[in-house]
Amino acid sequence: MLSSFHTSTSLSQSLDPVQIAADLIRCPSVTPEEGGAIDLLQSLLESMEFICHRLYFEEYGTDKIENLYARRGNTAPHFCFAGHSDVVPVDDVTSWSVRPFDGIIAKDHLWGRGAVDMKGAIAAFIAAVDKYLVYGGNKGSISLLITGDEESQGINGTIKVLNWMEANGEIPDMCILGEPTNHTVMGDTIKIGRRGSFTGHITLRGIQGHVAYPDLTQNPVHQLIRIFTPFINDNLDQGTIHFAPSNLSITTIDVGNLANNVIPAKAHATFNVRFNDNHSSESLNLMFRKFFDNQNVSYTLKTECLRESFLTEPGILSKLISDATFIITGRRPELSTNGGTSDANFIKRLCPVVEFGLVGKTMHQVDEHVPLADIYTLKDIYLTVLKCILG
Incomplete structure (x- = not known):
């Protein structure tokens, strides 16, 4: 067990981001639990004269989720910071060197679930x-x-808060999402977009029979291998100016065959495509159906799209963050669109949005931790951005 020390967050004239982050970690806000995190944030923000709105949303069959929207001021420009207070589960607590919700400060690092993703950035x-x-x-x-x-279904969070904001005239001019974006050191990466996520569920129907008489059968497993081989060997495209090539990955093949001498009648597969701005969910759906129609197979296909791809063209917002990062770290960040999806895909509907946060090396891992210096650096970059935007 690592040694530790901590002090409680005070509402002095200069709040310490490390202590705020430690206090947030001590709120066990594993989705869908609020865990006290929203309470803490509201207390801090109201002390700075923010008007806070606790927004509760739920749908049948989903968890009730508590969200927060807070604003100070009512004139332009309107700058928004977005993030999530929920964290992923810890699973095996005994594999941790520290108690994951103790907010331990030791060896010049802050330890605990959410330190990187993303309570450190909120603090x-x-x-x-x-x-x-x-x-x-x-x-x-x-x-x-x-x-x-954000770490779960994403149904009763950002999307519904954005709808509430739009209905109430709360439209920011620009937004930073504090997801962990940097790869190795603070200031190496800004995310200006994300690839989309498209999933397909395909079932191929064959002819069942004895493996000793393959000429009397039609093996749907072999058909799956054949039709997906081109996608496995090659990307879907060559990429674009700001995006890597679109790629397909098979995530599961299920047959349910309990016998080793029987060719099955059906085979199911699920695949996921991470796609760039060459495609949309609609164009991918049409492309795959046309391709499968030409493969001489009997199939059914169901598709769904988690997120479309999006891009915030390099401009004022990304330059502000790049300049602020250079002032504080001496580095010019790479403008990137790699990685998974994020809530920025939704926020871009209301205003330009980019992502910039901590180094993501240990997010979601056992012993998640972040250097104290990185939290202070991020605070200084955010402060510099605020000065540039608001004067």
């Missing part, structure tokens, strides 16, 4: 806002959009 932004206000900043508006189900 850095709150501390940056606090410092900005201490400096006397009072121009424009600042808001926070904090969801409670």
